[in-house]
Amino acid sequence: METVEGVKRMHLVGGSLALDFINTRTGPPGGPSDDDVLTGYPELVAWGAYAGALTDTETAALHRLSRNDPDGARAAFARTLRTRDNLDEVFRPLAAGKSPSARALAQLRDDEADALGHAQLERGSTFVWAWREDRTLARPLRPVVHAAVQLLTAGALDRIKGCGGCRFIFIDESKNRSRRWCSMDDCGTAEKMRRYVAARRTRATR
Ligand SMILES: [Zn+2]
Numbered sequence: 001m002e003t004v005e006g007v008k009r010m011h012l013v014g015g016s017l018a019l020d021f022i023n024t025r026t027g028p029p030g031g032p033s034d035d036d037v038l039t040g041y042p043e044l045v046a047w048g049a050y051a052g053a054l055t056d057t058e059t060a061a062l063h064r065l066s067r068n069d070p071d072g073a074r075a076a077f078a079r080t081l082r083t084r085d086n087l088d089e090v091f092r093p094l095a096a097g098k099s100p101s102a103r104a105l106a107q108l109r110d111d112e113a114d115a116l117g118h119a120q121l122e123r124g125s126t127f128v129w130a131w132r133e134d135r136t137l138a139r140p141l142r143p144v145v146h147a148a149v150q151l152l153t154a155g156a157l158d159r160i161k162g163c164g165g166c167r168f169i170f171i172d173e174s175k176n177r178s179r180r181w182c183s184m185d186d187c188g189t190a191e192k193m194r195r196y197v198a199a200r201r202t203r204a205t206r
Pocket residue numbers: 163164165166167168181182183186187
């Protein structure tokens with residue numbers, strides 16, 4: 001059983017809030033997921049805070065709001081999981097060099113329209129979308145959905161890759177586009193270990 005603290009064991013290696021959101025589910029590459037840190041609304045809020053999508057004030061407000069409206073929180077969490085499935089359907093094909101379905105893209109458009117409908121344009125060095133005034137239970141989802149659209153419209157699609165050792169998706173920002181693993185500490189090390197053991201076995205049988 002995951003806990004609110006459990007979300008912090010997920011490494012944020014996607015390079016985009018949208019990909020890190022997809023990466024809240026773990027498992028082998030290509031197969032179904034075998035673990036999920038998002039087990040309820042409190043975990044969703046904790047993940048949003050951990051991933052830098054929610055301020056401390058927003059996090060506290062959302063925990064309060066969800067305690068006062070448990071049915072609303074359950075519905076918002078169910079919607080979160082559907083959104084994550086949809087983002088998976090958009091980015092997993094892209095990581096494999098294919099195009100996502102028109103249905104998944106249309107759903108993302110609807111989610112983005114809803115997200116921007118609750119945002120304001122705030123001035124920084126450029127204007128940015130912000131959800132400071134959004135007091136709805138869908139608040140944690142808004143920046144995730146927007147990050148997905150930004151990645152699709154302005155990111156380098158050919159840099160979106162799937163890890164060779166697990167189901168994580170990431171943006172390969174390396175100069176020669178040679179990144180193969182979600183992180184060298186996890187899948188990269190596991191692969192090196194496998195190769196080392198295989199090489200030793202080959203030597204031993206000579
Ligand atoms: Zn991996």
